[in-house]
Amino acid sequence: MVRTRVGYAGGDKKDPTYYNLGNHSETVQIDYDPTKISYEELLAVFWEAHNPTYPSPSRQYMSIIFTHNEEQRELAKASRTQKATERGDEIVTEIKPLAQFYLAEDYHQKYMLQQRETIMADFQRMYPDMADFIASMAATRVNGYLGGYGTRASLQRDLDSFGLTERAKEALLQAVGD
């Protein structure tokens, strides 16, 4: 995973915001290295991360695969068919081409990391510009660890590559725990 960002997509309202979303859905966008992880593997994570048989009462929390090209569309459709067979239930997930992705407000980006003041202070010194912070692979990884993903061993291995001060490293290790 290279980087992630959160935003709004799928609707027709121009320039949506969290409190004025129109008919958009909350969406995560992932830049990935296809030599390290495949789109099929990302789809597998997508299916595991939520209940795709649950019909959402609102457009804000829909289950949607936004495809970026024809290959993704075909893989997504095949994956949905397979998932429906496995579960023996109707999958409500929509598959549609991504028309436009609107970046969510700054305070939604790398949310878990932004809650950690000591670690965040270092990132603000590395990346005073929010756009650079959002694009940072280090910020994405640290946010993931703080969200409970990855292992203690992988964090120990990655720790020196994040550019953090000793104080922030300690805070990160403490926050992640054992």
Add this chain to the structure above:
Amino acid sequence: MLIIALLMTLLISSLGAFFALTKGRDGAPSTSESPPLPTPSIDGQTPKETETASFALG
């Protein structure tokens, strides 16, 4: 004497307020006073060829 005590109280309060402003809630130094940090090494290794996937998952 009362005036001196009052002035001392004001001075201490002001210093406290100043340090509260220049430090984070957990005592982290303010970013406005800290020198920039170099870019993380992992960001220097970011792959140039990436693909993008987008999902809404409830």
